[in-house]
Amino acid sequence: MTFAHKRVAALAAIAxxxxxxxxxxxxxGPATSSxxxxxxxxxxxxxxxxxxxxxxxxxxxxxxxxxxAVEEFxxxxxxxxxxxxxxxxxxxxxxxxxxxxxxxxxxxxxxxxAICDALNQAxxxxxxVVTFDSDTDASCRDLFVNQASADxxxxxxxxxxxxQIGDEGEIAILSAAANATNQNAWIDKMKSLLASDxxxxxxxxxxxxxxxxxxSFDKTAALLQSHPKLKGIVSPTTVGIxxxxxxxxxxSFKGKxxxxxxxxxxQMREYVKDGTVAKFALWNPEDLGYLSAFxxxxxxxxxxxxxxxxTFTAGKLGEYKVGADGTVLLxxxxxxxxxxxxxxxx
Numbered sequence: 652m653t654f655a656h657k658r659v660a661a662l663a664a665i666a667x668x669x670x671x672x673x674x675x676x677x678x679x680g681p682a683t684s685s686x687x688x689x690x691x692x693x694x695x696x697x698x699x700x701x702x703x704x705x706x707x708x709x710x711x712x713x714x715x716x717x718x719x720a721v722e723e724f725x726x727x728x729x730x731x732x733x734x735x736x737x738x739x740x741x742x743x744x745x746x747x748x749x750x751x752x753x754x755x756x757x758x759x760x761x762x763x764x765a766i767c768d769a770l771n772q773a774x775x776x777x778x779x780v781v782t783f784d785s786d787t788d789a790s791c792r793d794l795f796v797n798q799a800s801a802d803x804x805x806x807x808x809x810x811x812x813x814x815q816i817g818d819e820g821e822i823a824i825l826s827a828a829a830n831a832t833n834q835n836a837w838i839d840k841m842k843s844l845l846a847s848d849x850x851x852x853x854x855x856x857x858x859x860x861x862x863x864x865x866x867s868f869d870k871t872a873a874l875l876q877s878h879p880k881l882k883g884i885v886s887p888t889t890v891g892i893x894x895x896x897x898x899x900x901x902x903s904f905k906g907k908x909x910x911x912x913x914x915x916x917x918q919m920r921e922y923v924k925d926g927t928v929a930k931f932a933l934w935n936p937e938d939l940g941y942l943s944a945f946x947x948x949x950x951x952x953x954x955x956x957x958x959x960x961x962t963f964t965a966g967k968l969g970e971y972k973v974g975a976d977g978t979v980l981l982x983x984x985x986x987x988x989x990x991x992x993x994x995x996x997x
Contacts, residue, residue, distance in 0.1 A: 692777065693952050695754035696726030698944055701744050702759045703736040703785065703831075707862060708918055709889040709936050710759065712997045713784070716940030717757065723966055724948050726754070736862045738762035738830050745769040748778065755779040755947035757940075760787045762830040767791035779950040783943040784936075785833040793950055793957040795978045796943040798934045801833075804887070805840035807932045807984045808912060809849065812883045815909035815929055819851035820882035823874050825895055825912075827862040827888040837887050855881070860891045867894035875904055886912035892931060896922035916987055916995040923989050932984040937997050939981055942968055946979055 700717050702710035714730045721728035731748070733740035738761050746769055748756055756778055760766055763786065770780050770791040783796040798804075812822055824841070826834045838857060845852050855878050860867030867890055875881060886892035892912040896919065899905050905927055914931045922928045945965035948954075955961035961973040971979050987995070 700730040713940030716937035720944035738765040749773040759784040811911040822883040823856040825886040883909040
């Protein structure tokens with residue numbers, strides 16, 4: 652999909668680099684700069700989503716919300732991304748989107764720094780940059796749409812595991828990539844909460860499944876072999892919790908080792924109903940994508956600049972305000988269990 656927008660000669664180098672590095676990757680149109688450049692086109696509602704990786708049910712759901720929002724305001728939606736979630740894998744997609752002149756990039760970062768140079772190059776050429784789900788350094792984006800506060804996400808997971816293991820015993824964390832900004836922020840806060848409020852719970856290990864189903868499955872098996880006294884696993888990643896549940900559901904540990912974390916209802920339904928998982932939490936990733944798309948639109952049209960106190964309307968979700976550090980908060984996490992899980996389809 653090609654968007655014909657005028658671009659200065661400075662983009663030629665990016666075009667060559669992207670063409671060599673990325674064959675067959677489609678994208679779309681322009682943006683803004685942290686250094687004060689304002690080369691964006693306020694009519695260019697071509698918005699490209701760049702998740703951590705493709706083929707991830709969580710990001711499939713956020714893309715559904717983003718696409719619905721873009722269609723509402725009559726823009727053009729596109730999603731691209733790497734097959735594997737790695738720190739440098741997103742750079743070539745950013746360069747291609749810049750060359751094609753998208754109006755905005757909506758990015759879930761695999762690393763807070765690795766993609767910053769590419770994002771700032773995009774911004775210098777008029778592309779608005781919104782991060783969602785996993786942030787970059789604030790210096791290389793215009794706005795971060797946060798699914799929930801780090802404190803809220805950490806607390807709900809600690810509370811859930813503490814309740815399920817009687818507030819004592821050994822637990823482990825099965826995370827996504829070791830460099831994932833959001834995962835690491837949540838884990839740090841979980842560690843603080845455990846130390847201050849749950850002295851009888853011991854966090855014995857943190858392992859990384861890299862948001863890959865088989866790797867997460869294998870890491871679950873290894874955790875249970877390495878820590879025979881393990882009473883619970885917290886997996887703050889939708890891929891990880893589903894893979895861990897799949898392992899536990901057919902193992903001798905079912906009903907003996909508690910599992911909670913962040914998952915989607917459709918992924919976790921069978922494991923909640925068969926008793927493998929009692930409760931887990933998440934926000935609605937479809938709403939997260941929807942809100943992120945409207946935030947991108949508000950930046951493109953000049954409705955907001957990303958400064959604290961800016962307000963914009965996000966369609967059916969209503970009005971949102973930009974908080975400190977250019978952050979917009981979707982809302983609090985929601986707890987799913989066997990009594991409510993069938994009310995949701997995502």
